[in-house]
Amino acid sequence: MIENGSATPALLRRLNAARVLDALRSESALTVVELLQRSGLSRATLDAVLDDLSRVGLIGPAQDPTGVARGRGRPQRRLRFRGESGHVLGIDIGAHRLEAVVADLAGTVVAQRTASLTPELSRARRIRTARKLAADALGEAGATVPRAVGIGSPGIVDPATGTVRYCNAMTQWSKFALADTLANALGAPAVVENDANLAAIGEHWHGVAQDHADVVYLMAGDRVGSGILIGGELVRGTSGGTGEMAFLGLLRHGDPDEPLEQLVTEIVDAAIDELIAQKAVRTDAVRVLMRDLEPLHGVQVPDLERWLGAVQAGRSGARREFRTALVRYCRVGLVVATLISPELLVIGGRAAEAADVVVPTLRTVLDRLVGPGVRPPRVVASELGSWGVALGAVRIALDRAERTLLDALD
CATH class of the missing domain: 3.30.420 (Nucleotidyltransferase; domain 5)
Known part of the structure; x- marks a missing residue:
């Protein structure tokens, strides 16, 4: 909770924008009146937020689903979340298998690719394979540079830096700055998480754990x-x-x-x-x-x-x-x-x-x-089969992409 006086205008701007985005993502489209009701914002604040989100391309006009004019006067303005305005990439880098998933900003999967690996494969070759698979999946989705990349890896990962601190499952993988390496290679911000953690996130997002708060995923x-x-x-x-x-x-x-x-x-x-x-x-x-x-x-x-x-x-x-x-x-x-x-x-x-x-x-x-x-x-x-980790990677990539886009509102 933000104490009185501790929230800066920039932080409030991002929080208000996130509230509006959450409302729009929950429906195919909403009127401005409906957004006022759901967000609890004043009309002036909501108008400013909508201008910000339109400027960065996250929202746009929506047609009236009935296609019927509603009497005299100006029709109500309807808005929708533009999931197609960008893509994120989720990558699962394992000892035996590599998977890449591309999703739009609404979380809809639009491309998937997979490749077989061996534990003995050198780090350089493993990263080259990941880059190629990512490029192929992005190409299939009609995208070039993702808004963000989520990466799953075995081992102990430092969540602050995206460095794999220790991993005995793959050659040359310990003390490896994985987030920086793939961020530089793919031209997008990257976040790395342990594979079992991402599998739990994937289950909570799109799997059997959707309606549960306290979950253990045993891999x-x-x-x-x-x-x-x-x-x-x-x-x-x-x-x-x-x-x-x-x-x-x-x-x-x-x-x-x-x-x-x-x-x-x-x-x-x-x-x-x-x-x-x-x-x-x-x-x-x-x-x-x-x-x-x-x-x-x-x-x-x-x-x-x-x-x-x-x-x-x-x-x-x-x-x-x-x-x-x-x-x-x-x-x-x-x-x-x-x-x-x-x-x-x-x-x-x-x-x-x-x-x-x-x-x-x-x-x-x-x-x-x-x-x-x-x-x-x-x-x-x-x-979710073998795709649970990659889907969890997509979820954290979406979170990172939203933070980056909201930061651009300042």
Whole structure:
């Protein structure tokens, strides 16, 4: 809240403009009278704001949707947000995959591109690939220079500078000024955020978390991490490391005499029994759990198809490996859910493709074990697929673009 006398005229101008933009974005068009009602501004202040926003091209006239004249006198002035007046770019730079999404200023996606990478690729080649993919996506959208760029990266990111402070997933990526590098290359202001954080933002914007304020996004696959929203706001911590999973090794070896461990194991055994009884072991969900979530649970299965047959046949060694993988996954979910106590726990990354196995099992674990007086979170799988991080990058690029445009009003 701004205290009396602490708001400068320039700040008030930007705040008033943001209020009007929020109103216009919520509808296809509004009359000046409707904007007065929604914004709470005086007519003189609103007129000044509308002049400012028209000058920078963010708003424009809108036709009466009925096309019918309304009696004598001057027709009411109708205005709309001009989403087509610019574009933003969201880029997800991962170890194995690079994705670029272009959206207009209304957030409508107009172009998407993707490329395959390897963790060993040099930093220079990774950046060249990102630049080319961005240019291709912008070209497809009919744009040249975006208003802003949002970038997702694994590792610990300094949100103030856009520097990747530490990342062991990609070559030469630690201590890398990623925001400055791509801002210079693309000619637009750039903001960098951790990939799991952006996935959480993407889910909150366009995914399964839209109607939830307290959300944990649990990413597992070739990337492992979590993004946390409290009250709809991202939690980064002092150095941007909130949500990192450095503790995973501590969860790999439970105490079999611990009652909590026994209960988790009992629930997992029941889930495995049901899969075997339904002859549902040879499914893509189980394949993804064992093959693609290995960075999280640490269980290696050299011959997956043979292993699946051994589990279905009830062989003890294969079943024990299945149990270990699923128990370890549930331990991580239990730790995150009890520590944060969110409304919603979103299973994302490649783990979303194992949802048929991990979601019901984790739901049962949390329902029974979160603790007295604590409401367990709802557990759901992401529906954004691999594009969640890039969509989150688009969202932060839109926020940055608006700040830059509103700053131009001064």
